[in-house]
Amino acid sequence: MTVVIITEKPDASLRISNALAESKINARKSKYGVPYYEFERNGKKHIVLCAVGHLFSLKQSKRGSEYPIFDIKWVPSFESRKAAKFTERYFKTIEMKGKKGKEYYIACDYDNEGSTIGYNVLRFICDKDDAKRMKFSTLTKTDLIKAYEEASEHLDFNNIEAGIARHFLDFYYGVNISRAFISAIKKGSKRFAILSTGRVQGPTLTMLSEREKEIQKFKPIPYWHIQLILLFNELEITALHEKEKIWEKKEAEKIFEECKDGKAVVDDIKKREYKQKPPTPFNITTLQTEAYRLFGYSPKQTLSIAQQLYTRAYISYPRTSSEKLPPQIGYREILKAMSETKKYSKFCKELLTKKTLVPTQGKRTDSAHEAIHPTIEPPKSTKKLKSHEQRIYDLVCRRFLAVFGDDAIRETVNLKIDINGNKFLASGKRTVEKGWVKYYGPFTNFREIIFPDLKKGDKLDVKSIDLLDKETLPPSRYSQASIIKEMEKRGLGTRATRANILQTLYDRNYIIDRSIRVTALGTGVAETIRKYVPDFADEKLTKTFEESLEKIMEGKIKKEKILDKAKKALIKISDEFRENEYKIGKELSKALIETQDNASILGKCPSCDKELKILYSPKTKKNFVGCTGYKDGCKSVYPLPGSALIKKTGKVCDKCKTPIIIVIRKRRRSFSMCLDPTCETKANWGKKRSSKK
C-alpha cells in the first residue's frame, strides 16, 4: 500500500522526506521535470509530491465583463493565467503520481492558505475528500516526525473553509469593484486603465490619502528655541530654555539678551532609575518593522527572506501574529543548539545557567503558530547564508535571546540650569545594567546621553548660546513599516497579505516613494471610493469580514452565511455606482491624466523655459525627451537610455541646466544624470568605467 504526502513547495518535500525516511530516499523526477521522493516507513511505501503554492485559482464561470458577478469556480491556475503557466508541470506530476494512494497526508504550511492549497490538490487532482493533516511550526526533523506520528485523522476543515471564504471574498470585492472602475473610466473618457482596488486596498488607500490631505493643508508656524551648549570637565551638555517653543520673536530676543553674558549654575538635578523590560518575541509585523528600521528592508522583502529561512528549517514559521513562545518549543534545546554558533555561544551558556527560563511575551496570539524563533537546526555556518539572510537570522536569534534576559536598568537625569533667572532644561539617559541589551546588542535602539557628575550649585562654562529659528512640522508621512503596523492595529488585512497589498498600491501608481506620498491618481481613487462607495473606504467592512473569517476558523459560523452577506452588500454598492458611472469616470480620468503627466514631465527646458516631457517616438520605437514648446519653434530633444525606468528628481544640472533624472534598470545599480549627452559632467564617463575594470 502507498502513502501519498502532499507538500506546499518543492524544498519542503525534500525536507519532509529526509525527516521521515527510515532508509535511503529514492529521489526521482517526473517526465515533466518535477522532483518527487519515495521511501519506506513503518513497512509502507511513501511518495512525497509537491504543489508550488496555489495550483488552482478562482475564475468567472461564464464570459463577460459586467458587474457584479458571483458565479465563480476553481480552475487550474495554468489554464487561466499566463503568469501561472509554470504550475502546469507540478499539476501534471501530481496527476500522474498521486492518484493511487491508499492513505493521504496533507503537509502544507499549517494555516488557511496551506490548508486550502492542500485541499484543492486533494479534491481536484487526487479525487479524495479527506486526508490526515500534519501540523508543524518548524521544518526541523524532530517536529516533522512528531507532526507525522501525531497527524490528525481528518483535515482541518475550519481552516479550509476560512481559506476558501477569503479567496471568494477577495475575488468578489476585488474583481467587481475594479470592473466598476474600469467601466466608469471607459464611459467618462474613452480611455482604458486598470484601476484595481480591493477589500483591504480601499481602506488602506483611504488611510494614506487622509494623511496626505493633512500634510497638504498643513501651515507651518514659526517659533524660536534658545539653545545652550555647556561644558563641564570637557563633557558637553545641550540644554533648551524651559519654554521649549517661544512663539514671539520679541520675547525670544529679550530672553536671549538676558542670558547672553550670564553665568550658568546647576539649579536642580534629579536622577531616577527605572527598569526596561525585554522586548516581546517577534511576530511578522514586529519583525518587518524592526528590519525596516535597522536594514531598510521593505516588509515584502523581509517576509520573503524569513520564508527562505523557514524553508531551510533555520527559523519557525514566519507568517504568524503570535507574540508568545510556549514552553513546548523547548527553550533549552533551542539555546543548546544555538550555542554551537560561536557568536551566541557565551550568551546561550549564560542563559542556560538560569534555573527557570521565562520569556517576556506580548499580547497577540495566533491560533496555529507561535512567535518567530530560531530552531534546533541552526545553519552549520552562518557564512553560507546570503548577507540579507544573515542579518534577518541574526535579528531573530538575538531577539530570542533577549526575551529571556533580565530587565535592563536605565537612569534618567533631569538637569535644571539657571542663567540670570532664566531656566534651561537638559535630560540625560544611560544604561546602568545591561540585562537583555547584552543579547540584543547592536539592534538595541537606546540613546545614551551621558552627563558628568554634577550637584546643585556647580558652575558650568557656556560654550555657546544660540537663538534658533524653527517651524512646526507637518504630520510625518507613513513609511512602509509604519503603515503595516497601523494596518495591524486597525485589523486591516492579515499577517500574510499586508505586504502585498502595499506593493499593489505602488504598482498601480497610487502611491510613490519610501516615505509614502499619495499621487493625484491615488487621491482620485480614494476620493471616488469615499464619495460613491463609502462602505468600501470604511475599515469597518473589511474588519467585520476579518472577524467573520476568524469565526469560521473557530467553527462558529458557516462560510455561506458570510458570502451571502457580501453578495448583498456588493449588489447594493454596484447599483449605486452604476447610477454615477459617467460622473465617476470623468473625475477618475482627470486624476489619471494628471498623474501620468506628472510622472512624464521632467522639468524646465533650458532654452525656452517650457516643460520637458517624456515622449514616445513610433518611428524609432523609443522614448525620448521633447520640449512642449516645439510648436513655438523650440527644438530641444534629448535621448533616453533604453529599457530603463526614468524618474524625475526636481533637480537641475549646474553645468547644462537640463533636469537631472534617475535611471533605474533591472539588476543594475541605478544612477542619476542630466539630460544633455554632451554635458561636461559626462566628459570622462567612458574613462571612469574603463579604469574600474
Ligand SMILES: [Zn+2]
Ligand atoms: Zn524648449
Ligand SMILES: [Zn+2]
Ligand atoms: Zn549637465
